[in-house]
Amino acid sequence: MADQINKGRRRFLKTTALGAAAVPFTGLMLQQQVARADLPRLSEDDDIARSLDYKHDATQVEHRRYQEGQICGNCALWRGGDDEWGVCQIIPGKLVAREGWCNAWVQG
Numbered sequence: 001m002a003d004q005i006n007k008g009r010r011r012f013l014k015t016t017a018l019g020a021a022a023v024p025f026t027g028l029m030l031q032q033q034v035a036r037a038d039l040p041r042l043s044e045d046d047d048i049a050r051s052l053d054y055k056h057d058a059t060q061v062e063h064r065r066y067q068e069g070q071i072c073g074n075c076a077l078w079r080g081g082d083d084e085w086g087v088c089q090i091i092p093g094k095l096v097a098r099e100g101w102c103n104a105w106v107q108g
């Protein structure tokens with residue numbers, strides 16, 4: 001009987017600790033999503049986009065460095081998770097398209 005109570009107590013403490021640890025993490029994720037939503041989308045006509053040969057649709061890219069299958073969403077510099085638009089580490093303050101591409105693509 002005492003053994004069952006101790007097991008239950010241990011399970012409760014583990015669950016509570018995990019829940020407490022998840023709260024700030026979830027808050028941080030929500031903050032990042034809100035921050036991302038506030039950013040404007042990069043235009044292909046922006047100077048930085050032109051300098052990187054950036055396109056919203058990688059399938060339309062005709063560039064010597066481009067290889068089929070490369071998209072922002074699988075680039076090591078992508079910080080957008082599964083979103084359609086996300087942050088790129090080298091393009092400050094603007095969102096890039098998950099299906100986009102630029103000549104700085106890095107194997108993720």
Ligand code: SF4
Nearest residue numbers: 072075078088102105
């Ligand atoms: S560096 Fe990567 S994520 Fe950023 S625009 Fe280029 S391909 Fe997309």
